Amino acid sequence: MIYKRVALIGLGLIASSMFWGMKRGALAGEVTGYARSAETRDTARRIGLCDRVCDSLAEAVQGADLVVLCVPVGVMGAVAAEMAAHLAPGATVTDVGSVKREVINAVGPHLPHGVHFVPGHPLAGTEHSGPESGFAELFDNRWCLLVRVPGSDPQAVAQLHAFWEGLGSNVETMDADHHDLVLAVTSHAPHLIAYTMVGVADDLGRVTDGEVIKYSAAGFRDFTRIAASDPTMWRDVFLNNKKATLEILGRFTEELFALQRAIRTGDGDHLHAYFTRTRAIRRGIIEAGQDTDAPDFGRGSTR
């Protein structure tokens, strides 16, 4: 047991996976949960998500030595303000938001003296959301990034580190701004691009929806998977990691125009060299154990 009482605020994919992971690893004495929506709380009670589902934020955080904010980045500040007076002295507050600088700016000022704030970000997810989408293995062999804030208590950081390892993650610590730039490259910009491409396909009058869906075997299918992620979560990510995302998108557009020009002018050498270079990155990811190279992408063939 790493924490005596853990409060999960917001009961979606991440919180529910954390709950099942805590049970698997016996990481917490008691887990309380709170969600703003009564429907979500009812679902949680029905499926046994959390040891105790509370009808108020205050009740959920009371006496907890770890409070995990699992709400969209855009509302974290408001939730922090509302719960601040009810936090136990010496408690650790963390979050699972995909953006760190703006979360620190929004949450930090509300937390009382004696409460430790250790922002976090598990790099794990699926295209599904909601309390019923979680599973204990979500964080296994995935990264969890913890972020240093001025005055971080080393003991509180170490405890949260051990907690995430208990959930199956590999844990690293980094600076908030660096986190936001790395994530803009590896996640935020790719998501916006995927959303855009799926939107374009949807718009295209001459290619009916039916055909786009029917013939989506290659390329587009992976985009639709990305573009099916939770709209509220992603709206908040983009609005709160504006600078880094726009910078990366600017670079992206520049490169895309260069490739479009190569197509238009028939510069096959440029295209071939570019595609050869990008292929090498993929090899690195497979070697780093961050994806499978199964030939059927897990569709269940019996090669």
Added chain:
Amino acid sequence: MIYKRVALIGLGLIASSMFWGMKRGALAGEVTGYARSAETRDTARRIGLCDRVCDSLAEAVQGADLVVLCVPVGVMGAVAAEMAAHLAPGATVTDVGSVKREVINAVGPHLPHGVHFVPGHPLAGTEHSGPESGFAELFDNRWCLLVRVPGSDPQAVAQLHAFWEGLGSNVETMDADHHDLVLAVTSHAPHLIAYTMVGVADDLGRVTDGEVIKYSAAGFRDFTRIAASDPTMWRDVFLNNKKATLEILGRFTEELFALQRAIRTGDGDHLHAYFTRTRAIRRGIIEAGQDTDAPDFGRGSTR
């Protein structure tokens, strides 16, 4: 048995999967194979790919009642010219290229009278290439598109249709230009976009390669999978489906700029509405049976 002798020209992922699929379904009496590279022919002989690996194109196609061009789109015309004199009267020639109009323009004029040309395109693939990457199940439940050309022999089309069904595919027939537009949306533009994004990440000095690879859990990982496809194949696709690809990329850029503007101006409603719309398309694809909704993307969790 649907064909007495099938010649596979070019021995990469598609041809090798076709061979194993033909064996599984007992679709051909004998399968000959030819690849320009002696190394590829040696590999094929070593792993038992094809009943007979031939050292010349002429030998491979001699007496075949089906010849399948599995070479990059850019060399199909040259291969057709070289083999034309050796084709058996009444033989069917098909191809597996991702582009159809330019292939028809390049191959069609070389084929002698009495040989049936039925262009095709199986919508199946993995990120792997080469003779050792094939497996019999690649085409199972995937689409194969056959394309009408003027004067197509209905009997030859029907036979090839049955052949692809024997390989596990669902077969449809469509017009070449429509094919090229549909594929530009569902495959070609998404591939170029993925290549671009992976290239940008690779370029970015401040985010080391190591980090991009290490933290690629979400979004970017799917892009790298797409961007690991065969560079020669894709160079040829873009150069030979120039018009449709550039048209779709133009639309894409327009939409991307609108979303970038929404981020810059903080227009959360625009973003949320857009993301909600794209999510629905994903649901359609899963319902159409073209992808799994496994929560772990086939990474092997035991949910």
